[in-house]
Amino acid sequence: MGDLVVGNYDLVGVPASGNAFIYNIQTDTYVILNFGGTQNLTSLYGVWQNGPGSSIYTLVGGSRPSPTINLAMIVDFDASSSTFGTPTYYAPRGEGPTILSHFEGISGLGDGRYSLIAMTLNASEVPIGVDLICVVRLPNGSFSAGQWTPLAYPGASFATGNTVIDGVGMGIYFTSSNPSVFSYVAFTEIPCPADLNDDGVVNGSDLSSLLASWGTCPPKGGCPGDFDDDGVVNGSDLSYLLASWGTCP
Numbered sequence: 001m002g003d004l005v006v007g008n009y010d011l012v013g014v015p016a017s018g019n020a021f022i023y024n025i026q027t028d029t030y031v032i033l034n035f036g037g038t039q040n041l042t043s044l045y046g047v048w049q050n051g052p053g054s055s056i057y058t059l060v061g062g063s064r065p066s067p068t069i070n071l072a073m074i075v076d077f078d079a080s081s082s083t084f085g086t087p088t089y090y091a092p093r094g095e096g097p098t099i100l101s102h103f104e105g106i107s108g109l110g111d112g113r114y115s116l117i118a119m120t121l122n123a124s125e126v127p128i129g130v131d132l133i134c135v136v137r138l139p140n141g142s143f144s145a146g147q148w149t150p151l152a153y154p155g156a157s158f159a160t161g162n163t164v165i166d167g168v169g170m171g172i173y174f175t176s177s178n179p180s181v182f183s184y185v186a187f188t189e190i191p192c193p194a195d196l197n198d199d200g201v202v203n204g205s206d207l208s209s210l211l212a213s214w215g216t217c218p219p220k221g222g223c224p225g226d227f228d229d230d231g232v233v234n235g236s237d238l239s240y241l242l243a244s245w246g247t248c249p
Contacts, residue, residue, distance in 0.1 A: 001047050001048060001049045001057070002047075002049035002054075002057065002079075003024055003025050003026045003027075003079065004022055004023065004024060004025070004047050004049070004057055004077075004079060005022070005023045005025065005047070006020065006021070006022055006023075006044035006045070006046070006047045006059060006061070007020070007021055007023070007044065008020050008021070008043045008044065008045075008061075009021060018041045018042070018043065019032060019033055019040075019041075019042050020032075020033045020042045020043050020044035020061055021033065021044075022044070022047075022059070022077065024079065031077075031082050033084075035063050035065075035087065040063050040064045040065070041062075041063065041064055041070055042061065042062070042063040042064075042073075043061040043062050043063070043070075043102055044059050044060070044061035045060060045061050045102065045103065045104045045105065046059065046060040046061070046103060046104060046105040046106040046116070046163075047059050047060075047106070048106045048107065048108045048114065050108065055078055055079045055080035055081075056076060056077070056078055056079075057076070057077045057078075057079060058074065058075070058076055058077075058106060058108070058114065059074070059075050059076075059077050059106075060072070060073065060074045060075075060103035060104075060105070060106045060116055061073055061102055061103060062100070062101065062102025062103065063087065063089070065087070065089050069100050070100050070101065070102060071089040071090055071091055071101055071102075072089065072090040072091075072092070072101045072102050072103045072116075072118050072133075073087050073088070073089050073090070073102070073103065074087070074088050074090075074103065074106070074114070074116065074135065074143050075087040075088070076137075076141065085141050085142075086141060086142055088135075088142050088143040090103075090118075090133070090146050092118065092120040092129065092131070092148075100120065100121040100122070101118055101119070101120045101121070102118065102119060103116045103117065103118050103133075104117050104118065104119055104160075104161055104162050104163065104164075105117045105161075105162065105163040105164040106164065107164050107165050107166055109134075109166065109190065109249040110249065111246060112136055112137035112243060113134065113135070113136050113137075113244070113249055114134070114135050114136075114137075114143075115132060115133070115134055115164050115166060115167060115190060116132070116133045116134075116135065116146070116164065117130065117131070117132055117133070117151075117161040117162070117163065117164035117169045117170075117171075118130070118131045118132075118133055118148075118161060119160060119161050126158075127158060127159060127160055129150065130150070130151045130152075130159055130160065130161035130169065130171060131148045131149060131150050131151060131161070132148075132149045132151055132161075132164060132167065132169050132186075132188050133146040133147060133148050133149070134146065134147045134149075134190055134191045134192075134193075135147075136194075136240060136243040136244050137243060138239045138240065138243050139239055139242070139243065140239070144227065144228070144239075144240045144243065145227055145228035145229065145240070147191040147193050149188050149191065151169050151171075151186045151188065153173045153184050153186070155175050156173035156174070156175055156184075157174065157175055157176040158173060158174050159171055159172070159173035159184070160172050160173070166190065166249070167187065167188045167189060167190040168185060168186065168187055168188070169185075169186045169188065170183070170184065170185050170186070171183070171184060172184070190248075190249045192244070192248035192249065193227050193244075194206060194227065194240060194241045194244035194245075195244075195248050196209040196210065196224050196225065197209065200247065200248050201246065201247050201248060202241060202244045202245050202246060202248065203245070203246075206241060207241060209224050209225065210224070210225035210233060210237060210238065210241055213225045213226075213233050214233050214234070215232065215233060215234075216231065216232050217231050217232060217233065225237050225241070227240045227241070228240070
């Protein structure tokens with residue numbers, strides 16, 4: 001998108017190596033990601049230019065921020081200075097890092113909101129789940145906790161999630177009874193979790209609801225405003241709501 005292309009490479013003769021790159025079409029130059037070296041197996045699959053002529057791009061893929069299995073990743077990149085923001089990492093569906101996950105595509109929704117499509121794989125790198133995720137850029141430049149919506153094609157024994165446009169996810173699948181490969185298009189409603197009263201807009205009413213539930217969540221029952229599911233409504237959740245302010249996508 002724009003002037004940038006993203007991709008991945010492996011090192012010849014070095015098992016379990018891999019890294020991502022950014023190629024600038026206009027300048028014919030490459031930027032190699034250095035998020036811990038090739039042992040972190042950083043990958044990039046999607047890129048979104050944040051407005052016509054903007055030098056700020058948002059990139060998605062996966063990486064291994066610690067000695068665990070890879071997590072899905074989103075990060076900003078400034079093409080004018082070849083600098084990165086702080087990566088935000090996601091475990092699949094909020095689970096622990098016991099299986100592989102990475103983002104395959106990104107679509108901007110406006111006002112710092114993005115829809116992403118993720119693939120989750122088992123330890124043998126066989127796809128076991130596809131999800132559409134909605135995230136918001138927070139005031140500190142990082143990204144909010146993701147709202148994961150599973151995409152399950154009926155009867156599919158194998159499915160991929162390869163690209164996304166707004167709330168529409170696309171990929172391929174086959175069934176246990178038919179090995180032929182088919183493509184699918186899945187339509188979902190883009191989540192707007194900060195709209196606590198479901199009126200289609202995040203405004204003062206939702207802010208009042210969040211402030212009314214401030215603090216530790218009760219052991220039972222709902223906890224409106226705990227957007228990152230950490231058991232407490234606090235400044236992180238307030239930042240998410242303010243970043244989502246306005247009409248829902």
